[in-house]
Amino acid sequence: MSIFTLLRLAFRVIARNKARAMLTVLGIVIGVAAVIAMVALGTGAQQNIAKQIASLGSNLIILIPGTTNVAGVRGGGGSSTTVDVDDIDALRREVKSISLITPANRQQVQIVAGDANWGTTVQGTTPAFYTVRDWPVETGAQHSELDEASQNKVCVLGKTVATQLFGTDDPIDKWVRIKKVPFRVIGVLLAKGQSPMGTDQDDAVIIPFSVYRQRMAGTQRDQIQAAYAAAIDANSAQAAVDEMTAVLRQRHHLRESAEDDFSIRNLADIAAASREVSDSMTLLLGSIAGVSLLVGGIGIMNTMLVSVTERTREIGIRMAVGAKARDILVQFLVEAVVLSAIGGAIGVLFGWWVARLLSDATGWVTVFDPAVAALAFAVSGAVGVFFGFWPARRAAQLDPIDALRYE
Amino acid sequence: MSDTPVIDAVALRKVYAAGDTPVVALADVTLQVQKGEFVAVVGASGSGKSTFMNLIGLLDRPTSGVLRLDGVDVARLTGNQRAIVRNHKVGFVFQGFNLLRRTSARENVELPLLYAGVPARAREEAARLALTQVGLGDRLEHMPNQLSGGQQQRVAIARALVNQPALLLADEPTGNLDSATTREILKLFVDLNLHHGITIVMVTHESDVAAVSRRVVQFKDGHLVLDGPPPPEWTPAIGVPWRQAAKVEAA
Known part of the structure; x- marks a missing residue:
């Protein structure tokens, strides 16, 4: 049977019971929508962060004096007096990997x-x-x-x-x-x-x-x-931090074992920190989406099992007129995949709509990535194959005589 | 090839393992059906006639014995090979019609061709031809529930014939039909057998239906107990030419 015939057949069967089909694919819809909305928002947030970090200046390094520690009461970053104007002059003179420094x-x-x-x-x-x-x-x-x-x-x-x-x-x-x-x-x-x-x-x-x-x-x-x-350039940011640290430690007469009484950060650190936050958000939302897809897949499996039972007679007829086990397997598998792909397609549109809505309501930037949409769609198809396989195999392994007699 | 029997069963045996005591459903039946025959299979329920039908229809496997269908040894084929033989050599007609619901007459008839890998255009043409042959050329796109019982059975017959099988296998084809429709379907069988040379094996429990055939085989307790022309005391549901000829011979 050609793929075109199989698809037409699958769509016809699904169209016969639209309400059931919609309820079945709801899990997939939610899972895919979650992925799409999450990635759209996440990518937007990443771009925002990147833009804000770039707004601090290129190759920026920030020096903040260390905390004061008076009888155990720590004053917080920038509260101490550990760095003075002479330190800045010394850094300006001695550190070759910075081009400029300003208090x-x-x-x-x-x-x-x-x-x-x-x-x-x-x-x-x-x-x-x-x-x-x-x-x-x-x-x-x-x-x-x-x-x-x-x-x-x-x-x-x-x-x-x-x-x-x-x-x-x-x-x-x-x-x-x-x-x-x-x-x-x-x-x-x-x-x-x-x-x-x-x-x-x-x-x-x-x-x-x-x-x-x-x-x-x-x-x-x-x-x-x-x-x-x-x-002096993006590649020497870390070297600059190291040199500055060395100069300040020497000027402050810090011993090997003593902690720095200042902190120096470059943009890469800040960027990494903010990426870590958004990565953990992505992971969290991704696992929600994963669970949702799993539940959606089980929904499809359930519906396909019911469908196989309901259509036992049909399977018997098809076998009697010459359908091979493989033909039956493929028929039901295609049906499951079409079902989950419909869910995936709706999910992509729904997720995109949710992302748009969120961005309108909150002013967050959202970025819709067609590659992610394609991937989510493909994954939903794969869910169909995975969860449709067992019901389809049950259909294919039916005994034609029993199937024909099934009432 | 004309002397190759359509069905050649030698010591065909089927034993079901039901509980502790195996049930012998078919006990070493030997039977040949030649091309162009019209055979009625009769017997009480549990006589083994259904088992025999399932075996020659390749829906079931024999426990032992030899079964050749149109010259092909089919007793020990794999599932796929059996599906191919079913598709090419056997056309089924069932008591309950067994048409696919919400599927047009034409598409029902196309079904065997679909699994034979025939392209869409050719399928449609063949289905149209087969339906016209059974008198439903004007009902191609009707759904089964829009057709009468007799019409549905005609669709089923068209489906059975569309792949030009060696054998038409009918399991109680008139069981669900009133007597007028029964006659209509039997006339179609006679016509197909007489004018198109189609080999028919038909299971029935009604003597007037069986009497329409050229040859009656009777099963009892898994054994073949009778094999010959329909007994003269059975009155056929419709007039058949070979019956007339036989009467003339007898006279």
Whole structure:
């Protein structure tokens, strides 16, 4: 029998009992839909994470001083005073695998412009910041080395801050006050969006590091809260981390056995961490989908067994007119596969629809991958073969005489 | 090849292992049926006639003995080979018609050709021809439930003949039919036998049906107890030419 004849026969039999067919394939539908929706969301999330990580700057390395440990009370990352400006200068001089390094100290402030005000983070950093963080200005200019040297009171606003203080007006050359110190706005940064941790990166104001030390840092003017460095290329990120670690350990006179009193992370670590989270999500949802497919397969097996019993007479007739055992086996197997493939097809459409719905409702990015849809469809077909085989074999092994006499 | 018997059974034996005591359903039956014969198989239920039918129809295997169908030794074939022989050499007609439900007359008739691997176009043509031959040329696309009992049995006969088998095997073909329809079907059998040379073996328990045949074989307790022309005291359900000839000879 040609495959075309077999398929036509299978579709006809299934169409005779649509309600039963639909209930039978429900498990497959849910399983496949879960896979499709999960992968669409997961891929979207991965892309989001990748984009956010890229938004931190290329080849970025982050240095944070270690935790303080005063009589057992640990202060948390960045709370200690273990890294100072001299350390940064030493790193800049001695570590060959970084091209740039800049301190980035920050604090929460209230920024005032005319009668508008806004609570935000002020960040004191050097002009290298714009390159290291890969963060150019949208309008105006970055602050320069001259601004650093002359301690010019200029600032570059993050997009959010600019909007909050000036609305649609152009903020360039306007004045703002931070901690009662007047600053001239010289630029607005390009909008960057959320960081991988979910904070709004555009809610910040950049001022020259020299001004920050002088006017904002109070007594802690030599301390570094964080520093950003750029590896010379992506391949030397790990080498840069190792060299920086070596330099700082030596400067801090740490013994072999002592722990680092700072932490240095590169983007690869951060990316790996976030991938781990989404991988475990994928695994979880994948196992749900797997269980669902299993249950769906058992549903198909059940229906096929019932169908074989109901159609014992038909099987007898077919055998009497010359059907071989193999013909009967193939007929029922094709029926099971068609059934599960219908479930798979509905599942693909349903999953895609669910992903779209979720993305509309939550704003998550979803990515529909045709290859995944094809794979899910193929797996549902395989479920049909696997769970349809036993019922089909039972049909094929019926004794023609008994089958013909079956009432 | 014309002298090759359609059925050649030698010491055909079938024993069922029912519980502790084996039941001998067929005890060493030797029988030949030649091409063009019209044989009625009669006997009470349990006489072994159904077993005999199942064996020559290749639905069952003999315990021992020789069985040749149209010259082919079929006693020890594999399941697949038996299916092929069933497909090519035997056409079945059953008491309960045994048509596939919700499947048109044409598609029912096409069924044996489907398993013979005949292409769609040729199948359809052959089915149309066979149905026309049994007088249902205008009912090709009717479903079985849209046809009368007699018409359904005609579809079954068309299906049995479509592959041009050596043997038409009919198991109580009129058992479910009223007397008018019975006559109609028997006329068709006589016509097929007389004008198309089709070999027919027909199981029946009705003497007027059996009397239509040219030869009656009777089973009792698994043994062949009678083999010859229908007894003259049996009145055939329809008039048959060979019966007339026999009467003339007798006179």
